Amino acid sequence: MSYTLAKVAAISGGTAAAGGGIAVGASALSGAASPKQEKVSTSLEKTSNVEPEVVPTPQSEPASTKEPVCNVYLAEEPTPKEKTGSRKFTKFTEEFWSRDDFLKKVEEKNLWNKNNLNTEVGQGCTSHGRVFVWWGKGQQPQSETYVYASDMNNGKDWLKESGVDVPEKIKQQIQTL
Incomplete structure (x- = not known):
């Protein structure tokens, strides 16, 4: 045995x-x-000091792909009327929208210049982060609509200009941005 x-x-x-x-x-x-x-x-495998290889991944864009907020502010028609280059906004209404909400409103109203507004507001948001429009006649034979003018959307922050009447609601909103 x-x-x-x-x-x-x-x-x-x-x-x-x-x-x-x-x-x-x-x-x-x-x-x-x-x-x-x-x-x-085996005990040799359990106590191995070999760490797994970490391969870095290239970062092509930041983790947050959220677009910055762009607001569209409604003003009264600038003065003097129809004098491009020297016009000024003097008063804003309490109405303002995010870019997307504004464009939805334009679509719902089926405005005659909705395609132009979509393009111009998009470019204004990309270039300046805010857009200023007014309600009126952009072209005489056409009906009233929201009017976007490039000379009034050239990077100037009309909400901070002296002599421009800005409602308290908008002042509070721009302080949080």
Whole structure:
């Protein structure tokens, strides 16, 4: 019997040292033709100091792709009327919208210049972050509409100009931007 124990110990020890574990040693004793091997992790594998390689990914754009808010402010018609280049806004109404809300309103009203307004307001928002319009006649034979004029949307912040009447509601809103 001691011979059998010695044989088991020798075979089990040899196969365990080789990384096969107890399953291989037991199969050798049982005489199985094709032993099923199980991977048994050794203490060497558990204490390995090898850390996984970290591959940096290039950042093409910031995490936030949210567009900045662009408001469209409604003013009274600038003065002097029809004198491009020297006109001024003197008073704003309490109405203002986000760009998207304004364009929805234009679409709902089915204004004759909705395509132009979409383009001009989009460009004004991109260039200056705010847009100023008024309600009136942009072209004489046409009906009233929102009017966008490039000379009134050239980067000047009309809400901060002296001599321009800005409602308290809008003043509070621009302080939070």
